Amino acid sequence: MVSMVLKVLKNLLKRPFTSEYPKKKSKVSINFRGVIHIDQKKCISCKLCEVNCPTGAIIVDPKKKYAVVDRSLCILCGLCAEVCPVKVIWFSNDYEIAEKKKKHYKKQLPGANPVKK
Amino acid sequence: MHEKIFPIGPQHPSLKEPIFLKLHVDGSYITKAEFNLGYTHRGVEKCAEGYLLDTALHAVQRTCGICSQCHSMAFLNAVEPMTGVQVPEKVYLQRLITAELERIHSHLLWGGVMAHEIGLETLFMYYWREREHILDIFDELTGNRVHHSPDLIGTAKRSFNKENLQMVLEKLDLVEPEIKELRNVMENHDVITSRFKKHGNIPKKMAEDLDLVGPTARASGVNYDVRQNAPYMAYGIKELKVKPVIRSEGDSWGRTMIRCDEIFESMRLVRKACEMIDPNEEVPKKKNLIAKGDFSRGRTEAPRGENFHFVAIENNRIKRLKLRTPTLANVISYARIMEGEDITDVPVIVMSLDPCISCMERVAVIRNGKQENWTSHELFEGKKYD
Ligand code: SF4
Numbered sequence: 159m160v161s162m163v164l165k166v167l168k169n170l171l172k173r174p175f176t177s178e179y180p181k182k183k184s185k186v187s188i189n190f191r192g193v194i195h196i197d198q199k200k201c202i203s204c205k206l207c208e209v210n211c212p213t214g215a216i217i218v219d220p221k222k223k224y225a226v227v228d229r230s231l232c233i234l235c236g237l238c239a240e241v242c243p244v245k246v247i248w249f250s251n252d253y254e255i256a257e258k259k260k261k262h263y264k265k266q267l268p269g270a271n272p273v274k275k
Numbered sequence: 276m277h278e279k280i281f282p283i284g285p286q287h288p289s290l291k292e293p294i295f296l297k298l299h300v301d302g303s304y305i306t307k308a309e310f311n312l313g314y315t316h317r318g319v320e321k322c323a324e325g326y327l328l329d330t331a332l333h334a335v336q337r338t339c340g341i342c343s344q345c346h347s348m349a350f351l352n353a354v355e356p357m358t359g360v361q362v363p364e365k366v367y368l369q370r371l372i373t374a375e376l377e378r379i380h381s382h383l384l385w386g387g388v389m390a391h392e393i394g395l396e397t398l399f400m401y402y403w404r405e406r407e408h409i410l411d412i413f414d415e416l417t418g419n420r421v422h423h424s425p426d427l428i429g430t431a432k433r434s435f436n437k438e439n440l441q442m443v444l445e446k447l448d449l450v451e452p453e454i455k456e457l458r459n460v461m462e463n464h465d466v467i468t469s470r471f472k473k474h475g476n477i478p479k480k481m482a483e484d485l486d487l488v489g490p491t492a493r494a495s496g497v498n499y500d501v502r503q504n505a506p507y508m509a510y511g512i513k514e515l516k517v518k519p520v521i522r523s524e525g526d527s528w529g530r531t532m533i534r535c536d537e538i539f540e541s542m543r544l545v546r547k548a549c550e551m552i553d554p555n556e557e558v559p560k561k562k563n564l565i566a567k568g569d570f571s572r573g574r575t576e577a578p579r580g581e582n583f584h585f586v587a588i589e590n591n592r593i594k595r596l597k598l599r600t601p602t603l604a605n606v607i608s609y610a611r612i613m614e615g616e617d618i619t620d621v622p623v624i625v626m627s628l629d630p631c632i633s634c635m636e637r638v639a640v641i642r643n644g645k646q647e648n649w650t651s652h653e654l655f656e657g658k659k660y661d
């Protein structure tokens with residue numbers, strides 16, 4: 159019991175570990191896989207990402223001839239980015255990926271400037 | 276007094292995951308315990324059928340959020356020898372670092388939940404604060420805090436560089452004294468000792484008969500750890516030999532202390548691996564590999580015990596996948612260890628096995644078209660242990 163009291167007293171003198179989230183954004187590392195982006199202009203529609211995706215989130219649109227992603231299905235595994243021969247898929251560090259409506263997940267995000275990792 | 280039936284679950288405040296416990300009580304003493312599974316079947320095995328190997332690897336990692344790297348390693352243990360790929364030592368060491376950090380994170384998470392279960396909310400917060408540092412390491416090393424997915428068959432997605440390894444060592448130095456203090460609190464807290472000692476006994480004979488695995492078996496004196504008995508990947512290297520922690524108590528207390536101690540053994544392994552790794556070496560590029568042979572199996576030691584994968588392959592795609600997660604091996608002891616206990620000790624006993632119900636849900640007992648409960652009588656065939 160004494161050890162617990164000592165531990166609590168010690169922690170009373172420390173600053174809070176948590177942060178006020180919506181006001182203050184927490185930092186993530188540069189390698190963090192957040193939102194998935196595709197640079198659709200450079201896509202060569204080889205379909206490798208479509209065959210490899212475990213959830214069927216990414217498919218090559220037959221009319222537009224480039225890959226499109228449904229972000230509500232994507233599990234952020236990063237396999238598509240590995241297999242893409244021209245490396246046009248990348249993940250930004252943005253972790254606020256929830257949308258208000260399901261159809262918003264289908265909206266394609268602009269993906270031109272991948273961060274150098 | 277006559278017997279009453281006291282149901283707990285499938286949804287209950289003291290259970291984090293759905294499992295149904297049907298307790299026959301006399302007053303507040305449990306005379307007989309039954310349990311039932313089958314509330315969260317997710318079908319990873321069926322889902323992976325027909326997948327390409329790399330795709331299946333990313334699917335099986337999703338079996339468990341806490342030990343996803345161990346599932347990935349078990350799958351790779353099965354598939355990599357079939358493809359005949361030469362895996363560099365750096366990749367093995369990277370996998371070991373992730374897996375051992377995962378063990379630390381899992382045991383810290385469990386320590387917190389255990390404290391929460393007996394009403395020590397402050398201790399719960401302390402445990403989870405330390406866990407947060409480990410999650411930061413995952414974020415830096417692999418790109419995801421929970422489902423890390425750092426592996427590809429024969430290689431890894433990224434190579435750990437000098438700053439990464441530096442960060443791992445710094446964070447470990449930061450959390451180690453804190454975890455030591457938390458262990459000290461656990462060991463000397465009167466509430467914890469009085470509620471854990473001599474409750475939920477699993478004698479060594481019973482652990483052996485039921486093939487219990489992981490810390491649960493080691494707390495009953497069974498010397499079995501896959502990392503030691505069948506070393507895989509980097510665990511085969513002489514400097515990284517595992518010295519498993521063995522205790523003889525076999526009660527909730529033993530299972531608690533063993534997990535507190537395993538954290539330090541994992542820290543030793545991570546530090547050693549960080550020393551051995553060459554930060555400048557690059558990992559090889561992803562290759563397209565062809566798997567030869569029909570089937571294979573892989574085992575790893577996950578934080579909760581032995582993890583088993585059976586993989587059958589046809590035309591370079593998965594034909595059949597079978598997983599057995601450690602909790603399924605351990606959970607069958609519930610039917611026996613609750614007998615004779617007070618009903619207030621049930622949450623502690625349930626949590627002391629560190630159950631991970633959702634990743635184990637693959638078995639149901641069905642007789643004459645009706646689902647039945649798992650009972651002590653059937654599981655133990657009337658055997659007696661003391
Ligand atoms: S990250 Fe994974 S789940 Fe998401 S689109 Fe790419 S392959 Fe599919």
Ligand code: SF4
Pocket residue numbers: 196200201202203204205206207208218224225241242243244245246247
């Ligand atoms: S793998 Fe790359 S190039 Fe090929 S279809 Fe997908 S996004 Fe386009």
